[in-house]
Structures are given as C-alpha cells and as structure tokens.
Amino acid sequence: MPPVLKSVFPGVYALGLTFSRRAPVITSHSARITGLVTYPAQDGQRRPIPKGPCILEERADAVVEVIWGRTGQNCTVLALEYVEKAKECGRLVLLN
Numbered sequence: 427m428p429p430v431l432k433s434v435f436p437g438v439y440a441l442g443l444t445f446s447r448r449a450p451v452i453t454s455h456s457a458r459i460t461g462l463v464t465y466p467a468q469d470g471q472r473r474p475i476p477k478g479p480c481i482l483e484e485r486a487d488a489v490v491e492v493i494w495g496r497t498g499q500n501c502t503v504l505a506l507e508y509v510e511k512a513k514e515c516g517r518l519v520l521l522n
Contacts, residue, residue, distance in 0.1 A: 461517030
C-alpha cells in the first residue's frame with residue numbers, strides 16, 4: 427500500500443508529518459560583546475565573536491542565536507547556559 431500524503435498547505439503535501447500551527451517563541455535582544463565570547467567553528471576550533479554590537483535571539487529550546495557583523499552576515503547558536511555565564515562575567519551586555 428502506498429504511503430498516505432497529508433495536505434499541509436494548499437498544494438503542499440507531506441508524508442505523515444505533524445506540523446504545529448503555533449510559531450516558535452523567540453525573544454530578541456540588542457547586545458554588545460565586551461569580552462571574550464567564543465563559538466565552535468566548522469573546523470572544530472573555538473573562534474572569538476568580535477567585540478561590538480550583536481543581536482541575541484533566545485529560542486524556547488534553551489539555545490541563543492548570536493548575530494553580528496555590519497550587515498548581520500555572521501551568526502552562531504550557543505547554549506543558553508553559556509550566554510548567561512558570559513553575561514554574568516561582563517563579557518556580554520544586554521542593551522534592552
């Protein structure tokens with residue numbers, strides 16, 4: 427018997443997937459990196475996020491996306507616990 431296709435949106439079908447109609451909860455903050463805050467790079471090394479302005483987007487799954495760069499061209503995802511520690515040490519300052 428072939429798999430049953432469910433209509434997700436008009437003209438879009440999925441194989442038995444369940445989608446939530448609620449949007450994910452994201453809290454955004456303007457912030458500034460003032461000290462050493464690192465992230466895991468693709469090569470496995472930890473790289474520093476440059477000092478300066480950034481945007482933090484806190485998600486419901488205990489992770490924070492950090493966005494930086496003149497046009498927001500760089501980003502990484504960090505554990506909420508790591509971001510909280512950076513905040514406590516003064517290496518990251520929330521502006522709002």
